[in-house]
Amino acid sequence: MSERKIVDAKNTFCPGPLMELIGQMKMAEIGDELEILSTDQGSAADIPEWINKVGHEMVETSENDGVWHIVVKKIK
Amino acid sequence: MKILVVGGGMGGTILANNLARRLSGEIKAGKASITMLSASDKHMYQPGLLYVAVGKMMPDELYRDQVSLLESCITFRVDPVTKFNLKENNVLTESGKQYDYDIIVISTGSRAHAEGTPGLAENASQFYTEADAVKMFSSLQKFEGGKVVIAVGVPHKCPMAPLEITFMLADYFKERGIWDKVQLHYTYPIGRVHSLEPVAKWAQPEFDRLGITYETLFNMKEVQPGKIISEEGTEEDYDLLITVPAHKGMQVIEDNELGAGGFIPTNRTRLNIEGYENAFVIGDTTNLPISKAGSTAHFEAEALAENIASTIKIGQPVRDYDGKVFCFIEAGEGRATYAMFNYQNPPDPKAPTKGIHWFKTAYNKMYWASARGLL
Ligand SMILES: Cc1cc2nc3c(=O)[nH]c(=O)nc-3n(C[C@H](O)[C@H](O)[C@H](O)COP(=O)(O)OP(=O)(O)OC[C@H]3O[C@@H](n4cnc5c(N)ncnc54)[C@H](O)[C@@H]3O)c2cc1C
Numbered sequence: 301m302s303e304r305k306i307v308d309a310k311n312t313f314c315p316g317p318l319m320e321l322i323g324q325m326k327m328a329e330i331g332d333e334l335e336i337l338s339t340d341q342g343s344a345a346d347i348p349e350w351i352n353k354v355g356h357e358m359v360e361t362s363e364n365d366g367v368w369h370i371v372v373k374k375i376k
Numbered sequence: 377m378k379i380l381v382v383g384g385g386m387g388g389t390i391l392a393n394n395l396a397r398r399l400s401g402e403i404k405a406g407k408a409s410i411t412m413l414s415a416s417d418k419h420m421y422q423p424g425l426l427y428v429a430v431g432k433m434m435p436d437e438l439y440r441d442q443v444s445l446l447e448s449c450i451t452f453r454v455d456p457v458t459k460f461n462l463k464e465n466n467v468l469t470e471s472g473k474q475y476d477y478d479i480i481v482i483s484t485g486s487r488a489h490a491e492g493t494p495g496l497a498e499n500a501s502q503f504y505t506e507a508d509a510v511k512m513f514s515s516l517q518k519f520e521g522g523k524v525v526i527a528v529g530v531p532h533k534c535p536m537a538p539l540e541i542t543f544m545l546a547d548y549f550k551e552r553g554i555w556d557k558v559q560l561h562y563t564y565p566i567g568r569v570h571s572l573e574p575v576a577k578w579a580q581p582e583f584d585r586l587g588i589t590y591e592t593l594f595n596m597k598e599v600q601p602g603k604i605i606s607e608e609g610t611e612e613d614y615d616l617l618i619t620v621p622a623h624k625g626m627q628v629i630e631d632n633e634l635g636a637g638g639f640i641p642t643n644r645t646r647l648n649i650e651g652y653e654n655a656f657v658i659g660d661t662t663n664l665p666i667s668k669a670g671s672t673a674h675f676e677a678e679a680l681a682e683n684i685a686s687t688i689k690i691g692q693p694v695r696d697y698d699g700k701v702f703c704f705i706e707a708g709e710g711r712a713t714y715a716m717f718n719y720q721n722p723p724d725p726k727a728p729t730k731g732i733h734w735f736k737t738a739y740n741k742m743y744w745a746s747a748r749g750l751l
Binding site: 307309311312314316317320326342346350354 | 492530531565566567571572593607609622637664665666667699701715717719722
C-alpha cells in the first residue's frame with residue numbers, strides 16, 4: 301500500500317472538503333488511503349455519507365482542536 | 377533581478393503589471409527585468425464563454441491582444457514553456473530557447489478534461505473553449521424540447537458556472553418559447569446544490585420556483601448516448617447533456633512532474649512552490665483547496681506582486697495571501713448576486729438584484745482594466 305496522502309482542506313469554504321476529496325479520490329490508486337483535514341463540522345457527516353454511497357471504505361474519524369481528521373480508502 | 381512570468385492569462389497579467397509599477401525605478405535603472413512567456417498572443421475573457429454558449433456574446437468580443445494589456449517595460453514572448461528546470465533556475469521553450477531567472481511565477485491555468493470520463497466528450501455539450509461554446513449554442517438552437525441534464529465534474533474552474541449555466545438555460549428556453557417543453561435537471565457532486573452552503577440555500581428554492589429538478593451526490597462515471605451513470609449507482613436519461621467537465625492543470629505541468637493532475641503543491645499564504653523560495657504559483661494551477669476563479673488569481677497576483685517587490689527592496693515579504701475570493705453569481709431573470717470569502721470568513725451572499733446583474737454586465741467590459749491592474 302502506498303503512503304497515506306494528506307488533503308488539507310482546513311478553513312476553506314469553496315469548493316470545500318468533500319469536493320476536494322472527490323477530486324483527490326479520482327487521482328488516487330485503488331488501495332490508497334487519504335486523510336482529509338477539515339474545520340467544517342458538516343464534513344464529518346457529509347464525507348462518510350458519500351464514501352458509503354459510492355462504496356469506498358471509511359477508515360477512521362477523529363477530532364482534535366476543532367480539526368476533523370477523516371481517513372478513507374479507495375476501494376474501486 | 378530577472379523575473380519570469382509563465383502564462384499570460386488573468387493571474388500572470390495582473391501580477392506582471394502590478395510588479396512593473398512597483399519596480400519601475402529598478403527596471404529603469406537596469407536592476408530588474410520582467411519577461412512573460414505565454415502560449416498565445418491573445419488574452420481571452422473566459423467568463424464570456426457562458427454568454428457565447430447561449431448566444432448573448434460573440435466570440436470576437438472575448439479577446440484582446442495580450443501586448444495591449446501589458447506595461448511597456450514587460451518583455452512579452454509567445455513561446456510556451458516545455459521544461460521547468462526549477463533547481464537550475466531556468467526554463468526551456470517550444471522554440472528551443474533557454475530563459476534564466478532569479479524569480480519565476482507560474483500561472484498556466486487549467487483546462488476542462490472531458491476525456492477523463494468515458495463517453496462524456498462524445499455525448500455532451502460544454503462551454504469551456506470558444507469552439508465548444510459555439511458548438512453548444514448550435515445544439516441548443518436545434519433542441520426543440522425534452523430532458524436537459526446538467527452534469528458537473530470535480531475540480532472545475534468557476535464554482536458558480538454550474539448554477540449560472542442552469543439559470544441562463546432557463547432564460548434561453550423561455551426566450552425561445554419552449555420552456556413548457558423542457559425539463560431541466562441539475563446534478564451536483566456533493567449533498568447540496570452548491571458547495572457554498574448559503575448559495576445552496578438560496579439556489580434550491582429558486583430551482584423549486586422555476587420547476588428545475590435536481591439530484592445531489594451525483595458524480596459522473598460513464599456517459600452513453602441518452603444515458604448518464606453516476607459513481608453513486610444512479611442513472612439519468614437525457615435528450616441533451618450539458619457538462620462542466622472535471623478539470624486538469626496544463627499537460628506541461630504533469631509532464632514536468634510538478635504536481636498530480638497538473639496542479640502544483642503551493643504554500644497557501646506565501647504562494648511559493650513547496651520546497652522552493654524563488655518559484656511561485658498563482659491562479660488555477662495551484663493545488664490550493666480554494667475556488668479556481670479569476671478573482672482568486674487576481675487577489676493572489678496582488679499579494680504576490682507586493683511580496684516580490686518588497687523582497688527585492690527590503691529583503692523580505694510583507695503580507696500573506698488571505699484566501700480571498702469574490703464571485704458574481706448570475707441568477708437568471710436579469711438578476712445577479714455575489715459571494716465573497718477568505719480562509720477565515722465564510723460567504724454571506726445577499727438576495728439577487730437587477731443592480732448587481734448590471735454591475736456584472738459592466739464588469740464584462742471592465743475586465744480589461746482589471747487585467748491591466750487599474751481596477
Ligand atoms: C466559462 C467560464 C466562466 C468563468 N467565470 C468566471 C467568473 O464569473 N468569475 C471568475 O472569477 N472566474 C471565472 N472563470 C475562471 C477564470 O477565467 C480562471 O479562473 C482564470 O482565468 C484563471 O487565471 P490563470 O491565470 O490561472 O489562468 P488563465 O487565465 O487560464 O491563463 C493561463 C495562461 O497560461 C498560458 N499558457 C498555457 N500553457 C503555457 C505554457 N506551456 N507556457 C507558457 N504559457 C502557457 C495560456 O496561454 C494563458 O495565457 C471562468 C472560466 C470559464 C472558462
